[in-house]
Amino acid sequence: MTTPQRHSWKDIRDRIHARILDRTYRPGDKLPHDEDMAQTLGCSRSTVQRAMQDLSESGLVERRRKGGTHVRPEPVARVTIEIPIIRKEVEDLGQRHGYQLLSRAALPPPAEIATRMELSAHVPCLHVRALHLAQDRPYLYEDRWINLQTAAEIDSVDLCTISANEWLVLNMPYTRCELRFFALAADADLAKALHTSPNTALFAIERTTWIDTQPITTVRTIGAPGYQLSAST
Amino acid sequence: MTTPQRHSWKDIRDRIHARILDRTYRPGDKLPHDEDMAQTLGCSRSTVQRAMQDLSESGLVERRRKGGTHVRPEPVARVTIEIPIIRKEVEDLGQRHGYQLLSRAALPPPAEIATRMELSAHVPCLHVRALHLAQDRPYLYEDRWINLQTAAEIDSVDLCTISANEWLVLNMPYTRCELRFFALAADADLAKALHTSPNTALFAIERTTWIDTQPITTVRTIGAPGYQLSAST
DNA sequence: GAGTGGTCTAGACCACGTC
């Protein structure tokens, strides 16, 4: 039994949303300005503002000073994806998380990695490969490069005990993050690690993080067959 | 030359963020309540509230009435992905968009599709397969089911002229959307359509939309080799 | 019960961008 809350900003938002759905305001149309809206709907301007903020964030409406508020002519779907630490992702599925360190080596980054991190190729890095398990079965393969100038402390961490993923998330907060999602075919190594056959289609996520302008780490995670990412609005 | 704006909510947010980064407030710690924070930082409580709203939305902090504000002990990465209409996606890459209708048939939905749409299997649907092109080369394959009870009008639309994607986005606003991202191997048909070889690893997105509780459409889009999705914070 | 965040109001001023 949720009370409708006749004049809350959510109610105001929904009433404006409804007018867009029912074509009172059509794609491209200009909406009344906030003050008029407030008077029409019987609330204060701040409430309209809060409602509009939400509509604007969800991509339904576009606001510009002096230009006014318009219904977006070509709506975009905006979805927020949450990427938790991998142990938690597995445990939230009700499964037992396991972890194996496959390799660990201090190396200069190859050109591709340096480019991805926007980093000079002469900076010392740590290269780590690891496998995450769910119920003792391969779940996610992780190929990571860590900038030792930014995250020097990790050099003395025992990465057999705690995954680089988890250590970094807890100890290296970031201010910028870039993501790419794509598909790739398993090569021999990957197939062996994930207990599948070469050439299997796999889902990959590449994530690079910075603190201010300093690169911290770049990682490519590759899910075992069947792995998928979900989101909803 | 941007003025720092010493007491704007963004400034307040950044100052709190900085305290989290520099470990004044550590993961799991409780932050002072808003009123104290406001007094300490020399602004009004509403400004702190606005700053906290932002920190909370971006997953850095967790707020609960009576419980107070805590630094999230296991931070999640939150990223917003924008999915525009496909024509626009191609045009924004500076390429020419093309489109081919491959098939169109009114059919009852197979069980898998009915489940995905949370729909009874006896509702009439329209099944549409199409190919989007960029610079005359295959870009994205689209396999779509449309609920004819909800979107009856589309039955009389010429889908050779306008893509179902575009017509639906412009004419059928939705209130709920679910997405799945995963990888799959090309079968013979798909390989032919996308001018690639069978078994190639491809990136797929499944999207289902509803208006209130009524399903509108479910679509699986499959990108040509090399297709990827990007996002950043 | 009481502490904390969530929201609403009214009014003022500011910043941006279109006209």
Place this chain on the structure above:
DNA sequence: ACGTGGTCTAGACCACTCT
């Protein structure tokens, strides 16, 4: 230049939820 949205303030009350 000026119209519009963006923000700040101060104060009040409400709604959760922990104890």
